[in-house]
Amino acid sequence: MSTAAASRTPSAPTPASPSSASGSSEPEVRRPALDWRIRFAVLSLIWGFSFLLIKVGTQAYAPLQVTLGRMLFGTAVLAAVVAVRRERLPRGARTWGHLTVAAFFLNALPFSLFAYAELTISSTLAGICNATTPLWGMVLSMVALSEDRPTRRRVAGLGVGFTGVLTVLGAWQGFSGQDLAGTAMALTASLSYAVGWIYVRRTLAGAGSSHVAMSGSQLLLGTVQLAVVTPMFTSFPASFPVVPLLSVVALGALGTGFAFLLQYGLVAEVGPTTATLVTYFIPVIATVAGVLVLGEELTWNTPVGALVVLAGAALTQARPRLPARRS
Numbered sequence: 001m002s003t004a005a006a007s008r009t010p011s012a013p014t015p016a017s018p019s020s021a022s023g024s025s026e027p028e029v030r031r032p033a034l035d036w037r038i039r040f041a042v043l044s045l046i047w048g049f050s051f052l053l054i055k056v057g058t059q060a061y062a063p064l065q066v067t068l069g070r071m072l073f074g075t076a077v078l079a080a081v082v083a084v085r086r087e088r089l090p091r092g093a094r095t096w097g098h099l100t101v102a103a104f105f106l107n108a109l110p111f112s113l114f115a116y117a118e119l120t121i122s123s124t125l126a127g128i129c130n131a132t133t134p135l136w137g138m139v140l141s142m143v144a145l146s147e148d149r150p151t152r153r154r155v156a157g158l159g160v161g162f163t164g165v166l167t168v169l170g171a172w173q174g175f176s177g178q179d180l181a182g183t184a185m186a187l188t189a190s191l192s193y194a195v196g197w198i199y200v201r202r203t204l205a206g207a208g209s210s211h212v213a214m215s216g217s218q219l220l221l222g223t224v225q226l227a228v229v230t231p232m233f234t235s236f237p238a239s240f241p242v243v244p245l246l247s248v249v250a251l252g253a254l255g256t257g258f259a260f261l262l263q264y265g266l267v268a269e270v271g272p273t274t275a276t277l278v279t280y281f282i283p284v285i286a287t288v289a290g291v292l293v294l295g296e297e298l299t300w301n302t303p304v305g306a307l308v309v310l311a312g313a314a315l316t317q318a319r320p321r322l323p324a325r326r327s
Contacts, residue, residue, distance in 0.1 A: 036269050043262045044278050048285020050255040051123035051130070052293055053247040054115055060244035062234040063115030064226065069248035070111060070256055071223040077257025078216035090209040090217050098203040099214070103222035105196030112226070113189035120182035122296040127286025128168055128306045129186035131279065131313060135161040136194035138316040154316045161312020167305030211264055219256070280310050 057066040082089070090096060118126050135158055165187075169178050204214070266275040283306050290296040 036266055039262050039266060040275075040278060043259055043266065044281040044285055046254050046259045046262070047278065048127065048282045049289050050251060051114070051118070051127040051286045052289045053251040053255065054126070055118045055123040055290075055294060056247040057244050057251060058115055058118055060239075060241045061237055061248065062230075063119065064112060064230040064234050065237065066115045066248055066251070067108070067111040068223070068226040068230045070252040071107060071219060071226055073249055073252025074256025074260075075216065075219040075223050075252075077253050078212060078219060078260065081261065082213055082216050085210075085212070087210050087213045089213050095204070095209075096217070096221075098199075099218045100221050100225075102196055102200050102204065103218045104225060105192050105199060107219060107222035108225045110189035110192040110196075111222075113185045113192065117182040117185040117189065120179035121186060122290055123294060124287045124290035124296050124298065124302065125168070125178070125183065126186045127283045127290070128302070128309060129165075129183065130190055130286075131283045131306065131309050132161065132165060132187060133190040133193045134279070134313040134316050135309075136191045137197060140194050140198055157312045157315025157317075159312070160315060161309050164305045164308030164310075164312055167301050167308055169305075170299075170301050212261075215260055280314070283310065 054066060057069075061069070090099065114126055114130075117129075138154060138158055169183060209217075263275060263278075266278075287298065287303065287306065291298050
């Protein structure tokens with residue numbers, strides 16, 4: 001879902017949106033005929049349902065196979081767009097080296113961790129864990145990015161957000177009913193997104209290629225990484241059940257390829273601040289999808305904790321107000 005030039009979750013590092021991570025200059029984008037609010041809703045649904053698609057995919061295929069398929073179909077979508085637009089791929093060994101690292105932290109690792117996590121936790125919980133990415137980003141940015149200074153409000157947001165995580169997990173009950181290993185993998189996947197965004201911000205700003213070309217190249221590199229690793233740890237599927245296979249195809253083509261194009265178009269039209277508000281709808285949609293479609297159980301602390309997590313994430317994004325100039 002995340003690329004060097006696009007990501008679905010706003011965090012302290014600004015590459016959380018496809019606005020400036022690659023530092024490229026894009027031609028003026030024509031406004032599509034479809035209203036941006038409709039495209040915003042479609043993007044929210046696609047990313048919200050991604051955790052359900054992962055769950056369905058892992059019912060028939062190994063987690064690494066689900067991730068490889070996801071990357072493969074996502075790469076195919078962006079490669080087709082790059083070919084149609086006749087855009088140039090990034091140049092220089094240094095740029096490709098940085099994209100390789102970004103592909104690992106923003107795609108190969110977190111996608112695989114979420115797939116493994118959903119073997120033992122619900123898609124609902126995975127979606128909520130994904131919402132902690134801005135919290136991890138805030139923590140890391142205060143250490144790695146000197147321009148991101150902590151404020152009382154943002155520090156309070158961290159406390160509120162992680163309190164929400166403990167509420168979701170039912171910490172007062174000794175985390176009963178939750179698989180700690182699966183939850184830890186989902187939280188680590190969210191941390192990986194934050195690490196990747198900071199790395200991109202420090203290494204790929206000003207790369208000079210288009211956002212689509214950079215993102216397509218990154219997904220291609222992530223696909224190669226998984227194509228090497230997957231055969232080492234999995235066996236070739238004996239069969240290809242239709243529903244799980246379609247889930248993997250949709251996860252890649254829609255959730256990883258087409259969704260990026262939607263996000264980029266939204267950022268170009270309404271700006272990154274508005275576009276990245278999609279983050280706050282993802283856990284809500286993931287929860288509704290998990291409960292209604294997969295029949296996952298929902299206790300009171302899950303939605304309450306999710307709201308607390310989102311409130312904390314919103315606080316970490318708050319920027320200090322600039323003092324008014326005296327005339």
